[in-house]
Amino acid sequence: MGKKGNNEPLSRKARRQFMDLIKTDDPEKCWSWNGSFMRGDYPLFYGDGKQQPAVRILYRLYYTNYLKRDWVIRHTCGNNWCMNPNHIYRDTRANASKETQMERRRFTIGERHPQSRLTEKDVLDIRERVANKETTQKALAEEYGVTEAHISKIIKRKTWTHI
Numbered sequence: 388m389g390k391k392g393n394n395e396p397l398s399r400k401a402r403r404q405f406m407d408l409i410k411t412d413d414p415e416k417c418w419s420w421n422g423s424f425m426r427g428d429y430p431l432f433y434g435d436g437k438q439q440p441a442v443r444i445l446y447r448l449y450y451t452n453y454l455k456r457d458w459v460i461r462h463t464c465g466n467n468w469c470m471n472p473n474h475i476y477r478d479t480r481a482n483a484s485k486e487t488q489m490e491r492r493r494f495t496i497g498e499r500h501p502q503s504r505l506t507e508k509d510v511l512d513i514r515e516r517v518a519n520k521e522t523t524q525k526a527l528a529e530e531y532g533v534t535e536a537h538i539s540k541i542i543k544r545k546t547w548t549h550i
C-alpha cells in the first residue's frame with residue numbers, strides 16, 4: 388500500500404459498498420460488519436482495488452480523511468469487529484503499544500490469584516502432563532499464565548485437592 392494511496396478518498400461506489408457492509412444499530416451498541424475479516428477479528432474492506440482495515444476507512448469517513456501512518460484506530464468498546472463510529476478513536480501506534488504492555492502487566496499481576504482461572508480440566512491436564520514428563524513446571528506456568536509455585540502446588544496436591 389503506497390504512502391499516498393493511504394489517504395486517497397474512497398470512490399462513491401466503494402463508499403456505498405462500504406456502508407452496505409455495516410449493520411447500523413442503536414448508537415450505543417456495537418455495530419457489526421458483514422464483510423470479511425483479518426486475523427484478530429479486524430474487519431477488512433476490499434474497495435477501489437485494494438484491501439484496507441475497515442476501521443480506518445470508517446474513521447476517515449466519519450472524522451477526517453487524513454490519517455497519518457502511525458495513527459492507529461482503537462475501540463472504546465474493546466470489540467475489534469465493531470463498526471460503530473462512536474466507538475472508535477485515534478491514537479498513536481507508540482501509545483497503543485505502551486498501553487497493551489501495561490495491560491499485559493496488569494494481567495500478570497492479576498494472576499497472583501490464579502486459582503479461579505484454571506478449570507478442573509486444566510488441573511487434570513497439568514498433573515497428567517507432568518506425570519508423563521511431557522513438559523516442565525516453568526513451561527506450564529507460562530502456558531496457563533500462573534506462577535510456577537502454583538503449578539508446583541497443583542502437582543503436590545496442596546491445592547485443587549478435591550480432584
Ligand SMILES: [Zn+2]
Pocket residue numbers: 416417418462464465466469470471474
Ligand atoms: Zn463497539
